[in-house]
Amino acid sequence: MPAAGAGGAVRRLAWRLRLVFLFAALAALPYLLSYSQQEIAVLLVINVLLVSSYRLLTLTGEWSLGHVVIMGVGAYASALLAKQLGVPVPLSTLLGGGAAAAVAAILSFPLFRMKGFYFLIGSFAAGEIIRLIWKRFTDPFGGPKGLKRIDPFPDIEAGFLSIDFYEPVNYYFLALVVVSASLFVLYRIERSRIGLTFHAIHWQDRLAESVGVDTFRYRTLAFVIASFFAGIAGGLYAHYVGAVNPTRFSVDQMVYVLVWAVVGGTATFHGPILGVVALTVVNEIVLRALGLDTVRPLIYGAILILSVLYLPNGLESLGTRLRARLQHWRGGPAATGSEPA
Amino acid sequence: MDLLWQTAVNATYAASYMALIAVGLVMIFGVMGVINFAHGELYMVGAYCVVFLYAQENFPFLLAVAAGLVFVGIVGIVMERTMFRPLRDNPLGGLIASIGFLLILQTLAVLGFGRRMGHVPPATQDKAEIFGAVLTHQRLFVILAAILLLAALWTFLRRSKFGRALRACAQDAEAASLQGISMNQTARIAMFIGAALAGVAGALTAPLVSPTPYIGHSIIVTAFIIIIVGGVGSLEGAVIAAVLYAFVHTFVTTFFDGVIANIVGLALMFAVLVVRPTGLFGARERA
Numbered sequence: 001m002p003a004a005g006a007g008g009a010v011r012r013l014a015w016r017l018r019l020v021f022l023f024a025a026l027a028a029l030p031y032l033l034s035y036s037q038q039e040i041a042v043l044l045v046i047n048v049l050l051v052s053s054y055r056l057l058t059l060t061g062e063w064s065l066g067h068v069v070i071m072g073v074g075a076y077a078s079a080l081l082a083k084q085l086g087v088p089v090p091l092s093t094l095l096g097g098g099a100a101a102a103v104a105a106i107l108s109f110p111l112f113r114m115k116g117f118y119f120l121i122g123s124f125a126a127g128e129i130i131r132l133i134w135k136r137f138t139d140p141f142g143g144p145k146g147l148k149r150i151d152p153f154p155d156i157e158a159g160f161l162s163i164d165f166y167e168p169v170n171y172y173f174l175a176l177v178v179v180s181a182s183l184f185v186l187y188r189i190e191r192s193r194i195g196l197t198f199h200a201i202h203w204q205d206r207l208a209e210s211v212g213v214d215t216f217r218y219r220t221l222a223f224v225i226a227s228f229f230a231g232i233a234g235g236l237y238a239h240y241v242g243a244v245n246p247t248r249f250s251v252d253q254m255v256y257v258l259v260w261a262v263v264g265g266t267a268t269f270h271g272p273i274l275g276v277v278a279l280t281v282v283n284e285i286v287l288r289a290l291g292l293d294t295v296r297p298l299i300y301g302a303i304l305i306l307s308v309l310y311l312p313n314g315l316e317s318l319g320t321r322l323r324a325r326l327q328h329w330r331g332g333p334a335a336t337g338s339e340p341a
Numbered sequence: 342m343d344l345l346w347q348t349a350v351n352a353t354y355a356a357s358y359m360a361l362i363a364v365g366l367v368m369i370f371g372v373m374g375v376i377n378f379a380h381g382e383l384y385m386v387g388a389y390c391v392v393f394l395y396a397q398e399n400f401p402f403l404l405a406v407a408a409g410l411v412f413v414g415i416v417g418i419v420m421e422r423t424m425f426r427p428l429r430d431n432p433l434g435g436l437i438a439s440i441g442f443l444l445i446l447q448t449l450a451v452l453g454f455g456r457r458m459g460h461v462p463p464a465t466q467d468k469a470e471i472f473g474a475v476l477t478h479q480r481l482f483v484i485l486a487a488i489l490l491l492a493a494l495w496t497f498l499r500r501s502k503f504g505r506a507l508r509a510c511a512q513d514a515e516a517a518s519l520q521g522i523s524m525n526q527t528a529r530i531a532m533f534i535g536a537a538l539a540g541v542a543g544a545l546t547a548p549l550v551s552p553t554p555y556i557g558h559s560i561i562v563t564a565f566i567i568i569i570v571g572g573v574g575s576l577e578g579a580v581i582a583a584v585l586y587a588f589v590h591t592f593v594t595t596f597f598d599g600v601i602a603n604i605v606g607l608a609l610m611f612a613v614l615v616v617r618p619t620g621l622f623g624a625r626e627r628a
Contacts, residue, residue: 063433110611110614110615113614113615113618114614114615114618117376117432117573118569118614118618120376120436121565121569121610121614122611122614122615124565125565125566125607125608125610125611125614126611128562128603128607129604129607129608129611132600132603132604132607133604135600136600136601136604251558252558255440255444258437258440259437259440259441262437294448294451294452295448295452296448297444297445297447297448298444298445298448298449300441300444301440301441301442301443301444301445301448302441302445303441304437304438304440304441304444305423305424305438305441305442305445308424308428308431308434308437308438308441309424309427309428309434309438312431312434
């Protein structure tokens with residue numbers, strides 16, 4: 001970027017430093033947590049991938065209610081491949097992502113005939129049908145009880161190095177690596193020409209069509225990519241927890257993904273990540289410490305309503321607002337009277 | 342033959358309470374343009390009104406049903422005032438806020454009544470026989486109440502001034518407000534009626550379904566299927582689709598099983614979405 005000049009280089013350096021600090025903090029994190037908190041941290045990392053992949057889909061302006069079921073497709077596929085066919089787990093997770101992407105590609109034909117509210121309901125219906133198929137057909141899906149004793153991630157034994165992935169700390173690092181790599185890919189996609197086209201379809205679909213963009217193909221592409229990464233998240237989940245069942249991927253779980261994305265704010269890449277981290281910390285640490293297990297959904301519901309009403313652009317807009325206010329303060333006493341409500 | 346006829350009678354009962362729920366959901370969508378995801382929980386609250394007043398406090402059944410209708414209607418007004426009115430220009434926000442409200446209602450029901458099924462004794466043990474098919478008076482009562490309420494609603498919407506204002510708002514909110522119709526007032530009435538219909542359906546069926554705090558989930562799925570099949574903006578379509586869906590679902594449940602029936606219902610909705618997104622009876626295009 002010639003126009004940015006030295007300022008751009010400094011900013012890029014600051015950005016890289018921040019990333020280094022972030023990863024250092026993430027690497028130190030599990031050693032500050034209790035065993036059960038480490039387990040939560042693993043699930044949190046997996047959920048970060050789930051909600052970030054969901055954001056890619058929302059870039060085109062469509063909100064799906066089937067994303068968690070798509071994650072389940074990855075989980076079931078990876079578990080079955082490992083259990084029944086003996087596919088090694090890292091490969092099965094990748095293939096699980098592929099299966100999720102394939103299901104999404106098939107579903108896109110009926111689903112992208114719909115838009116807006118109809119797409120929302122249509123994706124919900126498609127997801128429920130898949131879920132009921134898992135529930136109804138015991139062979140091979142295990143029926144309502146689901147699949148149990150799913151093969152874990154294989155231990156690494158290489159001379160002095162031996163890593164047991166039953167340990168949450170080790171699985172945390174594994175998930176962190178997979179999720180960071182996936183986030184990097186998602187980020188690059190969003191910043192690429194394809195990502196810009198997604199934005200164009202969201203805000204100006206007629207205009208995009210008129211300049212020759214095949215909106216159906218780009219919507220499908222966003223859906224397939226998002227589903228691939230949701231499927232990877234599903235595989236990570238299945239081989240960590242060791243069991244999957246239809247209830248785990250019900251619409252209730254989808255509601256949580258929606259909450260994370262909306263509370264965090266979908267306008268930026270980091271918004272939904274902020275949402276899932278903030279709400280998981282509130283949910284698992286603060287509310288659990290207070291012993292308020294039963295009222296947790298109530299508080300979640302209240303947070304959801306309040307954030308839609310008062311923070312329509314999500315938590316990430318809070319930073320922007322604070323910064324604006326700070327600058328306003330620095331602007332001197334003359335400006336204090338005109339504070340916008 | 343007997344089984345067929347009996348199943349048809351059962352389906353008629355299912356159709357009547359499903360119609361009440363779906364018509365309420367369509368009213369709310371029609372006037373406010375928001376999909377009320379908490380509609381199933383409004384049904385649940387209505388059912389728990391009967392659990393509390395009739396099964397626990399021994400008030401007469403009819404009084405408990407009436408209280409359920411009014412109470413859930415008021416809950417609807419609260420939803421309109423606190424969520425849907427500030428979010429009027431943001432349909433997705435309204436939907437998400439209603440999901441938040443759903444979680445709150447569920448938790449309150451768990452806190453008040455526990456997670457387990459609430460048991461409600463039937464208000465009457467009598468049963469009628471119609472050409473060999475058995476119909477308990479409890480179910481007959483639901484059918485009659487549904488016909489009565491829907492007829493009353495239809496008359497209200499066609500004949501009264503409020504009804505005309507309501508339909509005007511549903512057709513074109515801006516033009517209606519230019520004519521001096523208060524959007525807030527109309528939305529409040531629509532929300533009261535829509536919620537009260539779900540509440541009364543829950544109250545009436547409480548002795549027949551053994552309510553749990555999580556019963557709303559299956560209700561909202563059913564209601565979505567019905568309003569999509571019937572056409573999202575159409576009240577008449579919702580009633581016809583409720584009858585159609587109730588017959589398909591009841592027959593498939595009787596002759597196959599419940600899960601297959603749910604899959605068939607969802608597939609029916611999916612097919613309608615693909616082939617004719619405006620629904621079988623919805624004439625208007627709605628985005």
